[in-house]
Amino acid sequence: MANFREYRCPVPGWQESSLVAIGDHHLSKEMQLWLAAAEAHFKIPLGNLIISGFRSPEENKRLQEAWDKGLREGITTRPADRSYHLTGDAVDLHIESEMLQKELAKWWEARGGKWGGRFVPIDKPHFQLPRRTQSVFEINLV
Numbered sequence: 001m002a003n004f005r006e007y008r009c010p011v012p013g014w015q016e017s018s019l020v021a022i023g024d025h026h027l028s029k030e031m032q033l034w035l036a037a038a039e040a041h042f043k044i045p046l047g048n049l050i051i052s053g054f055r056s057p058e059e060n061k062r063l064q065e066a067w068d069k070g071l072r073e074g075i076t077t078r079p080a081d082r083s084y085h086l087t088g089d090a091v092d093l094h095i096e097s098e099m100l101q102k103e104l105a106k107w108w109e110a111r112g113g114k115w116g117g118r119f120v121p122i123d124k125p126h127f128q129l130p131r132r133t134q135s136v137f138e139i140n141l142v
């Protein structure tokens with residue numbers, strides 16, 4: 001089955017052939033396009049900074065349960081049932097430079113994406129695509 005989503009690439013003219021290697025994080029094609037475009041803009045291999053991309057419902061549930069038990073180091077997973085990680089439409093990026101993180105957040109939000117730095121609880125490593133119009137379960141992950 002084909003992925004019936006339209007890609008909403010933030011940079012006109014970007015094609016799939018423009019994709020850069022981003023490792024084995026099973027991100028959606030749309031997220032790959034966003035990262036490729038951001039990499040080109042910032043000239044930084046963002047793919048190397050990915051802490052977490054796609055997460056299965058089981059993995060997400062496991063992380064949420066750990067979070068609920070108070071193990072709050074690392075990945076924030078609330079609210080896990082609506083997480084964009086379930087479709088590879090979110091990435092957590094380990095960015096040491098606070099300035100770069102803010103610049104990327106600005107770039108990301110200017111194109112309609114969401115940055116976890118504005119979430120409650122705050123989740124600065126988290127970057128996700130604009131709000132989707134379909135249920136995550138209607139989206140083919142392949």
Ligand SMILES: [Zn+2]
Nearest residue numbers: 090091092126
């Ligand atoms: Zn995240």
